[in-house]
Amino acid sequence: MSLVFFNSYSRQKEPFETLEKGVVRMYNCGPTVWGRQHVGNFRAFLFADTLRRWLQVRGFEVRQVMNITDVGHLVADAEEGDDKIQVQALKEGKSPIEIAEAYTQLFLADLKALGCLPAMANPRATAHIDDMLAIIGALEKKGYAYRAGPAGENVYFDVSRFPRYGKLSGNRVEDLVAGARVDVREEKRHPADFALWKSDPKHLMKWPSAYGEHGFPGWHIECSAMARALLGDQLDIHTGGEDNVFPHHECEIAQSEALTDKPFALFWLHTRFLTVDGGKMGKSLGNVYTLDDVRARGFDERTLRYALIRGHYRSPLDFTWKVMEECKSALAGLDEMVSVLEQGGLESAADAGTELVRAADTAFFDSMDDDLNVPQALGALFALRQDVIQRKIGGAEAVQLVRELLTTAHTALGILPATDSAGDAAIEAKLEERHTAKAARDFATADRIRKELEADGIVLQDVPGGKTLWRRA
Ligand SMILES: [Zn+2]
Incomplete structure (x- = not known):
C-alpha cells in the first residue's frame, strides 16, 4: 500500500507526492503564545x-516549521478587537514581549516533555515583519491589496480579486457577505475582505512602514510570510x-497564491x-x-502523548481522567510485551510465529500509510502483544522481527518504553541529529x-528507505 492522506482542500484521500523527491x-500552524497551551492544543x-515521524520512517527528509504567533492574533480570531497577547500583558502587568517569550519557552518545554522531535525552526512572527511587509507591498502592486482609512494606514486583501476564495472551507463569498456583522468596517471595499496590516497607536507592539508609524500585521499574513x-x-x-x-x-x-501564482500547499491536513x-x-x-494539571494527577507525559494520539486525527476524541487511567493500563500492557520479549526466554524457544509478526508488521505499516490511522496501527501492536505474552512467538528470527517492528513503532509513535531494542530518548535524539x-x-x-554511539555500545544499521535501526552490541 502506498502513503495516502486525506486532503482537506480536495476533500478526498490522495496518494502522497512531494514537490521535490524525498523531501x-x-x-x-503553531500556538499563539498568550498563555500556557492546554491538552486540546x-x-x-x-x-x-x-x-x-511517520514521514521519516518512510524515508523522507522532513523540513518541519512550526511557528510561534506573538503578535496580531485578535481575540476570538476576529478582524476587530484586542490582541490576545496584549490583553494578557495588561492582565499580568508585563510587556507583550515578556508574555510571548515566557509562554513560548513553556510551550517548547512541554513539546519536548511530550516527546516531540524538535522542528527545523520555530519562527516568531515578530522576527518576520519585513517579510510580511514585502508580501503586502507585492500584493498591492498586483492589485490584490488596497489601502484604506483616512491616511491609507490599513491594508486589506480584496477577496473579489481571488476567485478561489472559499474553496478550502466551502464558504461562498456571497454567504460571507450576507452573514457579515452590521458593524463591519465601512472602509473595506467588500465585507469579506481581511486585514493584512492594521494601524493602531494604542497597540503596544507596532512597526513603522509605508502605511504609517503604528502598524502591526494581520494574523493570516504572518503564516504566509514565515512559511x-x-x-x-x-x-x-x-x-x-x-x-x-x-x-x-x-x-x-x-x-x-495571489503572490506567487502557484498552489501554496499540496496537502492540507486538519x-x-x-x-x-x-x-x-x-x-x-x-x-x-495543561501538562502541569496532568502531572498533578499523577500521570506522566508518555500517558498524555498516548491519550492524544490514540484516536484518528480526523475523528472526535474525548479526554477524561478515566480515559487517562485506561491509557496508563494500555501502556503497561505494551511494557509487559517488551519485558516478556527481552526476559521471557522467547529467543531460545522453538521457532514459532514469524507469520504472526509479519502480519502485525504489514497491518502496522498499512494503517499508518492510510492517512495516519494510528488507532488501527495500535490495534496491530496490541494483537502482537497477545501473541508475545501467550508465547506464540519463539526463536531468534521471530524475536528479531518483533524487535524491528517495535523499533519502527517507537520511532513513529514515541510511546514504547526504553528497552534493548525499542527506544531510548537520548539515542533517538542522536539518530535524529545524524539524520539531519x-x-x-x-x-x-x-x-x-555514529562513532559516539558505537563507543556507547550502540550499533546502527541503515536500511533502505532512509530508516536507521539500532541495537545494543
Ligand atoms: Zn497559521
Missing part, C-alpha cells in the same frame, strides 16, 4: 509530530486544527477538536487542562555521531 516541506501539535521565508513559495503539507480552516488558512491560501468530559473546554468549566546531518550532506558530523 517534505511541512508547515504547522497539544492534540494538533502531537499530530504534526506523529506525521513528521515562504523558511520553506519557499510552495509547501508539501500544511497542518492546523479544524478551527484554522476558516478564516486563517483560507486567507493564507489567498495571500500566498485535526479535529479534542473534547473534555464529552464537551467543550472552558475556563468557566474548570477543564482547560546526512540530509545536509554533512557526512563528517554523521560519522562522528
Whole structure:
C-alpha cells in the first residue's frame, strides 16, 4: 500500500507526492503564545509530530516549521478587537514581549516533555515583519491589496480579486457577505475582505512602514510570510486544527497564491477538536487542562502523548481522567510485551510465529500509510502483544522481527518504553541529529555521531528507505 492522506482542500484521500523527491516541506500552524497551551492544543501539535515521524520512517527528509504567533492574533480570531497577547500583558502587568517569550519557552518545554522531535525552526512572527511587509507591498502592486482609512494606514486583501476564495472551507463569498456583522468596517471595499496590516497607536507592539508609524500585521499574513521565508513559495503539507480552516488558512491560501501564482500547499491536513468530559473546554468549566494539571494527577507525559494520539486525527476524541487511567493500563500492557520479549526466554524457544509478526508488521505499516490511522496501527501492536505474552512467538528470527517492528513503532509513535531494542530518548535524539546531518550532506558530523554511539555500545544499521535501526552490541 502506498502513503495516502486525506486532503482537506480536495476533500478526498490522495496518494502522497512531494514537490521535490524525498523531501517534505511541512508547515504547522503553531500556538499563539498568550498563555500556557492546554491538552486540546497539544492534540494538533502531537499530530504534526506523529506525521513528521511517520514521514521519516518512510524515508523522507522532513523540513518541519512550526511557528510561534506573538503578535496580531485578535481575540476570538476576529478582524476587530484586542490582541490576545496584549490583553494578557495588561492582565499580568508585563510587556507583550515578556508574555510571548515566557509562554513560548513553556510551550517548547512541554513539546519536548511530550516527546516531540524538535522542528527545523520555530519562527516568531515578530522576527518576520519585513517579510510580511514585502508580501503586502507585492500584493498591492498586483492589485490584490488596497489601502484604506483616512491616511491609507490599513491594508486589506480584496477577496473579489481571488476567485478561489472559499474553496478550502466551502464558504461562498456571497454567504460571507450576507452573514457579515452590521458593524463591519465601512472602509473595506467588500465585507469579506481581511486585514493584512492594521494601524493602531494604542497597540503596544507596532512597526513603522509605508502605511504609517503604528502598524502591526494581520494574523493570516504572518503564516504566509514565515512559511515562504523558511520553506519557499510552495509547501508539501500544511497542518492546523479544524478551527484554522476558516478564516486563517483560507486567507493564507489567498495571500500566498495571489503572490506567487502557484498552489501554496499540496496537502492540507486538519485535526479535529479534542473534547473534555464529552464537551467543550472552558475556563468557566474548570477543564482547560495543561501538562502541569496532568502531572498533578499523577500521570506522566508518555500517558498524555498516548491519550492524544490514540484516536484518528480526523475523528472526535474525548479526554477524561478515566480515559487517562485506561491509557496508563494500555501502556503497561505494551511494557509487559517488551519485558516478556527481552526476559521471557522467547529467543531460545522453538521457532514459532514469524507469520504472526509479519502480519502485525504489514497491518502496522498499512494503517499508518492510510492517512495516519494510528488507532488501527495500535490495534496491530496490541494483537502482537497477545501473541508475545501467550508465547506464540519463539526463536531468534521471530524475536528479531518483533524487535524491528517495535523499533519502527517507537520511532513513529514515541510511546514504547526504553528497552534493548525499542527506544531510548537520548539515542533517538542522536539518530535524529545524524539524520539531519546526512540530509545536509554533512557526512563528517554523521560519522562522528555514529562513532559516539558505537563507543556507547550502540550499533546502527541503515536500511533502505532512509530508516536507521539500532541495537545494543
Ligand atoms: Zn497559521
